[in-house]
Amino acid sequence: MAMAAKPPLGWNSWNTFSHDINETLIKEAADAMVESGLKDAGYEYIVIDDCWSCRQRDENGRLVADPEKFPNGMKALADYIHSKGLKFGMYSCVGTRTCADYPGSFDYEFVDAETFAEWGVDYLKYDYCFKPRSADGPTLYRRMAMALRNSGRDILLSACNWGNDNTVDWIRSTGAHMYRSTGDIVDSWQSIKDIAVSQMEKQKFAGPYCFNDMDMLIVGMYGKSHNSWIARGGCTTEEYKTHFSLWAMMNSPLMIGCDIRSMNDDTKAILMNRDILAINQDVEARTPTVLKEWSEGADTAVTMFKPLENGDYAIGFFNFCDGDNGTHIQFSDMGLPTRGYGLQLYDLWEQKDLGVHTCKYSAALPAHGCLMVRAKVVKL
Numbered sequence: 001m002a003m004a005a006k007p008p009l010g011w012n013s014w015n016t017f018s019h020d021i022n023e024t025l026i027k028e029a030a031d032a033m034v035e036s037g038l039k040d041a042g043y044e045y046i047v048i049d050d051c052w053s054c055r056q057r058d059e060n061g062r063l064v065a066d067p068e069k070f071p072n073g074m075k076a077l078a079d080y081i082h083s084k085g086l087k088f089g090m091y092s093c094v095g096t097r098t099c100a101d102y103p104g105s106f107d108y109e110f111v112d113a114e115t116f117a118e119w120g121v122d123y124l125k126y127d128y129c130f131k132p133r134s135a136d137g138p139t140l141y142r143r144m145a146m147a148l149r150n151s152g153r154d155i156l157l158s159a160c161n162w163g164n165d166n167t168v169d170w171i172r173s174t175g176a177h178m179y180r181s182t183g184d185i186v187d188s189w190q191s192i193k194d195i196a197v198s199q200m201e202k203q204k205f206a207g208p209y210c211f212n213d214m215d216m217l218i219v220g221m222y223g224k225s226h227n228s229w230i231a232r233g234g235c236t237t238e239e240y241k242t243h244f245s246l247w248a249m250m251n252s253p254l255m256i257g258c259d260i261r262s263m264n265d266d267t268k269a270i271l272m273n274r275d276i277l278a279i280n281q282d283v284e285a286r287t288p289t290v291l292k293e294w295s296e297g298a299d300t301a302v303t304m305f306k307p308l309e310n311g312d313y314a315i316g317f318f319n320f321c322d323g324d325n326g327t328h329i330q331f332s333d334m335g336l337p338t339r340g341y342g343l344q345l346y347d348l349w350e351q352k353d354l355g356v357h358t359c360k361y362s363a364a365l366p367a368h369g370c371l372m373v374r375a376k377v378v379k380l
């Protein structure tokens with residue numbers, strides 16, 4: 001079955017928990033995914049990242065789940081996750097070891113794909129550490145893609161090589177369904193901004209069946225991570241809103257990284273804003289047009305728009321400045337005739353009608369803030 005027709009939605013253990021994972025936590029995350037309403041909003045994958053296995057393979061060369069962290073094994077955990085109507089994701093690596101020094105899948109691709117299929121895995125995040133220098137990265141992704149496609153189970157391949165070796169040029173051809181093309185996100189505004197700005201030109205390579213993964217969300221972490229390298233003091237709710245809006249607008253998979261067992265109301269409102277999710281999940285996944293206003297030589301504001309399947313347009317206004325800032329869009333840049341037509345605008349965060357406008361719209365934005373609207377073409 002074809003997978004990733006739309007950007008995948010889910011939760012991943014890494015940003016908050018890193019090495020500190022176990023069966024109880026993953027089950028609680030699955031429970032929270034359902035009870036909080038995230039599942040109803042469309043999130044479906046529960047993904048265990050690095051640090052789940054024993055340090056060595058068994059005598060048959062198989063990967064083994066750490067019996068202390070996962071006493072009932074991965075099959076039982078997969079069954080539990082599936083019983084909640086969710087899908088189960090795991091992690092391995094192209095190289096000889098994973099990034100946190102557990103066994104990698106190099107030269108074991110088909111054996112590991114078989115193991116994952118037996119366990120009931122639906123998604124594999126596939127990292128890029130410890131790649132033998134002589135081995136070719138694209139070939140190694142092709143190898144795992146082939147192994148998964150022939151494992152007897154639908155397993156989504158989530159590549160994670162951080163944009164190395166010009167990922168965008170070859171990743172779609174390997175069979176991967178999504179791919180990281182940046183370094184790791186950390187819980188700070190600077191990280192949100194750096195990733196968003198670095199990915200604007202790369203959007204044209206992403207689309208259905210192979211999306212550009214801008215990395216797992218930091219929405220709702222507020223500086224809480226078991227990994228001090230990721231923690232970094234956290235962000236404000238306003239900044240998390242802008243982060244979520246950018247990832248949605250840019251068609252990124254949305255893999256939640258906070259502790260979904262204890263989200264505050266702001267976090268829930270961000271992650272479950274149906275209107276913003278609809279922009280991300282639009283079936284056509286059009287590349288947004290980016291209009292930059294780098295007027296002062298520094299990052300100031302960006303406006304993005306993209307056509308949606310039903311004839312509407314999504315427009316995002318983003319303020320990267322450290323102070324309040326205005327930005328605007330001229331509708332003629334979107335294709336609107338200068339006479340006879342206007343755009344009816346709806347604010348997706350405030351959930352309010354902004355009226356019909358002709359020619360242009362100017363948005364006043366707080367520092368690091370954004371405005372997300374859905375625009376409908378109207379005849380005047």
Ligand code: GLA
Pocket residue numbers: 014049050098099100127160183184
């Ligand atoms: C890399 C990846 C991260 C995470 C860690 C785990 O850094 O980019 O997303 O999976 O490895 O060790």
